[in-house]
């Protein structure tokens with residue numbers, strides 16, 4: 001299988017006034033198209049930092065990220081934004097839905113931004129909301145939805161552009177265990193159905209073990225072997 005995303009020798013140090021915090025040290029790995037991987041690490045291990053670097057939201061101090069064979073640091077901001085909007089989807093612990101818009105409008109938003117007509121965008125958004133089991137909640141605003149429903153809207157929004165890659169940062173961290181598991185398996189099932197590559201970062205070993213491959217992040221180093229001591 002082809003590599004969709006390659007991290008080459010990534011290091012990240014934050015400079016905060018006088019002090020330096022080394023967060024990632026020479027992290028290298030590849031993710032094949034269609035693969036589901038988890039990056040497992042305890043709090044503060046650098047998971048979000050790594051995810052932001054992979055998604056082009058932050059830059060490494062050293063090393064580079066290749067997406068579809070292209071080094072993302074060599075892209076013009078306009079081209080990187082286009083890739084981020086059309087080929088990547090992001091899901092966070094908190095849903096980040098827009099409160100004044102309905103579920104349907106929230107999910108249609110990435111398509112509208114991409115220049116698709118309102119009628120087509122709403123048609124696609126409706127299909128995606130049906131896929132996550134929310135056909136009966138199209139007109140509800142986020143405040144009128146449960147936590148699990150909001151996260152399902154966020155999943156629909158991340159997948160509506162049919163991105164090549166979905167990146168999720170503790171996507172169920174804000175939900176109770178049972179709802180979290182249900183939302184997670186939905187996310188995995190839809191990614192499989194759409195043949196989407198899926199990277200999740202989490203501290204939750206149970207969730208991580210549901211993926212094809214688990215990488216562990218410890219003291220800034222990534223290990224391919226699952227580490228029972230985490």
Ligand SMILES: Nc1ncnc2c1ncn2[C@@H]1O[C@H](COP(=O)(O)OP(=O)(O)OP(=O)(O)O)[C@@H](O)[C@H]1O
Pocket residue numbers: 014015016021023041042043044045046047048049050203
């Ligand atoms: N902008 C920043 N400036 C300085 N230090 C930072 C910055 N962002 C993150 N850090 C530090 O880098 C380390 C890794 O942070 P990161 O958010 O990547 O960890 P994480 O594994 O996602 O943690 P959590 O599971 O708690 O969200 C932490 O020690 C954090 O305090």
